[in-house]
Amino acid sequence: MMLDEVIEQIQPLDQSAMQAARERQNMLTKPRGSLGRLEELSIQLAGITGRTIPTIQDKVIITMAGDHGVAAEGVSAFPQEVTPQMVLNFLRGGAAINVLARHVGARVVVVDMGAASEIQDASGKLVRRRAGSGTANMAKGPAMTREQATESIRSGIEIALAEIARGADILGTGDMGIGNTTPSAAIACVLMNQIPEKIAGRGTGIDDDGLKRKISAIARALDVNKPNAKDGLDVLAKVGGFEIGGLVGVMIGAASKRKPVMADGFISTAAAMIAVTLAPQCKDYLIAAHRSKENGHHWMLEWLGLKPLLDLDLRLGEGTGAALGISLAEAACKILAGMATFDEAGVSDKE
Amino acid sequence: MMLDEVIEQIQPLDQSAMQAARERQNMLTKPRGSLGRLEELSIQLAGITGRTIPTIQDKVIITMAGDHGVAAEGVSAFPQEVTPQMVLNFLRGGAAINVLARHVGARVVVVDMGAASEIQDASGKLVRRRAGSGTANMAKGPAMTREQATESIRSGIEIALAEIARGADILGTGDMGIGNTTPSAAIACVLMNQIPEKIAGRGTGIDDDGLKRKISAIARALDVNKPNAKDGLDVLAKVGGFEIGGLVGVMIGAASKRKPVMADGFISTAAAMIAVTLAPQCKDYLIAAHRSKENGHHWMLEWLGLKPLLDLDLRLGEGTGAALGISLAEAACKILAGMATFDEAGVSDKE
Numbered sequence: 077m078m079l080d081e082v083i084e085q086i087q088p089l090d091q092s093a094m095q096a097a098r099e100r101q102n103m104l105t106k107p108r109g110s111l112g113r114l115e116e117l118s119i120q121l122a123g124i125t126g127r128t129i130p131t132i133q134d135k136v137i138i139t140m141a142g143d144h145g146v147a148a149e150g151v152s153a154f155p156q157e158v159t160p161q162m163v164l165n166f167l168r169g170g171a172a173i174n175v176l177a178r179h180v181g182a183r184v185v186v187v188d189m190g191a192a193s194e195i196q197d198a199s200g201k202l203v204r205r206r207a208g209s210g211t212a213n214m215a216k217g218p219a220m221t222r223e224q225a226t227e228s229i230r231s232g233i234e235i236a237l238a239e240i241a242r243g244a245d246i247l248g249t250g251d252m253g254i255g256n257t258t259p260s261a262a263i264a265c266v267l268m269n270q271i272p273e274k275i276a277g278r279g280t281g282i283d284d285d286g287l288k289r290k291i292s293a294i295a296r297a298l299d300v301n302k303p304n305a306k307d308g309l310d311v312l313a314k315v316g317g318f319e320i321g322g323l324v325g326v327m328i329g330a331a332s333k334r335k336p337v338m339a340d341g342f343i344s345t346a347a348a349m350i351a352v353t354l355a356p357q358c359k360d361y362l363i364a365a366h367r368s369k370e371n372g373h374h375w376m377l378e379w380l381g382l383k384p385l386l387d388l389d390l391r392l393g394e395g396t397g398a399a400l401g402i403s404l405a406e407a408a409c410k411i412l413a414g415m416a417t418f419d420e421a422g423v424s425d426k427e
Numbered sequence: 428m429m430l431d432e433v434i435e436q437i438q439p440l441d442q443s444a445m446q447a448a449r450e451r452q453n454m455l456t457k458p459r460g461s462l463g464r465l466e467e468l469s470i471q472l473a474g475i476t477g478r479t480i481p482t483i484q485d486k487v488i489i490t491m492a493g494d495h496g497v498a499a500e501g502v503s504a505f506p507q508e509v510t511p512q513m514v515l516n517f518l519r520g521g522a523a524i525n526v527l528a529r530h531v532g533a534r535v536v537v538v539d540m541g542a543a544s545e546i547q548d549a550s551g552k553l554v555r556r557r558a559g560s561g562t563a564n565m566a567k568g569p570a571m572t573r574e575q576a577t578e579s580i581r582s583g584i585e586i587a588l589a590e591i592a593r594g595a596d597i598l599g600t601g602d603m604g605i606g607n608t609t610p611s612a613a614i615a616c617v618l619m620n621q622i623p624e625k626i627a628g629r630g631t632g633i634d635d636d637g638l639k640r641k642i643s644a645i646a647r648a649l650d651v652n653k654p655n656a657k658d659g660l661d662v663l664a665k666v667g668g669f670e671i672g673g674l675v676g677v678m679i680g681a682a683s684k685r686k687p688v689m690a691d692g693f694i695s696t697a698a699a700m701i702a703v704t705l706a707p708q709c710k711d712y713l714i715a716a717h718r719s720k721e722n723g724h725h726w727m728l729e730w731l732g733l734k735p736l737l738d739l740d741l742r743l744g745e746g747t748g749a750a751l752g753i754s755l756a757e758a759a760c761k762i763l764a765g766m767a768t769f770d771e772a773g774v775s776d777k778e
Binding site: 101104105106107108109110111112113114153154155158160162164168170171172174175176178181260280281293323369385386387388389390391392396400403404407408410411415416421422423424425426 | 512
């Protein structure tokens, strides 16, 4: 599979389905526009799927894990061993993403995109698409090779296509990787031409010294690697991560099959920025689930032109915000499908 | 039942349950505080219910309808006949509140608190607690008598207690009543000592002339009636509505039984302002579901000291925002109940 071929398959939104959905919204028994962003979302979903009344039944959250050489710079409040520990927690169902996915009726697909070492999974449920054993330390050189970057995106596409073949109506993105707000902030700095101080935040909760180390590591990574902002693969390779590449692939793969992607927080948004750099038409298929409490996320969403659905001060990742967002997308579709029209209900329309 | 007796039953939040919930949140496998407002909500719910791990299973939305004499001033974009038409739509399950309540697994209880005329309900599901046949035109005199105000609150309390006796773990509030953003704005003006221009909005979608009529009607209502801002019953009687009084009662009744109330948008917030005027300790039991697109709602929430969970530009009422908020409250409880602790999952805590 060639990446360019998949990207070429991404079509514009279906304008006639959107128009029909808009007209239907205006016939339903409520003042026009009174369901605000739920109405807008239903119209976007009509455009994505090409159906006037889209349905969201099979919901999947793809949570991708990877490790980061830059963790050696002391950029995280947690030790790197937490990446595999949390992956096992996902597989046993004890993490926040499991609880929230169950709440909204979504499946969770857990993928090892490149933890530091092999994860001993007794459940047999872990999807293994390792592009390496953690990235190299981007503060000293490229995080990965261009080939690894391509491979991670390709894996993400394949996983998305496989889940869509199984029936997925919407894909949520999630991440796990100690240190991964650092490469995500670096990606945003490159693509937005911003300084690390403006984008980097406290991630899982580092102190002031840790934040200084993080900003310094990003600054050195940009200086050493000089990523080319016009080349998404170059940015991913030099200052990205394996799970970030995987999420880029999920977004591109979903868009190529006219499926919506509910993007989680900071890391997923960095992936989205690379996805739209590679494939600008991908953007229309993305929905921003929430505004993260992490510094800079607000600007990243603005750069993408995405308005988040939720603003709950979440900063966990894993796909937790995406799970809640998926429930809103499902609600938006149900409004189109389940509400009576003025005629059907015998309700008088606006005077 | 005496109103004062119910109000006296409202207890402060259970601080020890809140502390235990806070400690449990900090043991769960996630960075401390990383679930943001979901964590805060879970702690509030622990304080409300007195349980370290509260559960929300039986979810009820109480949608109360009433008509408003002030509709004669041309303050709404829809004719008054829409009130009973929409009540019948609720009872048949075709309205937005029905769709969203089904989505979140909540029951809807529909109450006629005082539509202009009797509603012919074939389903037998309509709860009838009519305090009158629509209010009088508040622009010309009091909307109702003090006795009717008391009666509407008492009805709301009784309905809340009945639903709690049936097992309700959380009550959402909703409203239907052509013209009811006008009395709601009037209530806010009185209690916040504000001018109508600052609070009144376009409701279901009136034009510029309609907005002028609305502001004028509110100004005349305040001038003619001179409601006493220190006396919640006086404010409700002079510039309120029957469904607003009912919602005041639902809030007070729920608080008296240590049950959370998910308050919907503009009308429910006006009811909440009267509820806390009558019973300040009621406030801790209230959760603001969303920030309405309606003018002034933001200030009303600020006056109450409530921060809305959602900001989706909703302006429909019926309890639609409350339904979505209830799903978040349920998610917050499930986080406390369903996540593994660091010890249980063998995950290393922060360094």
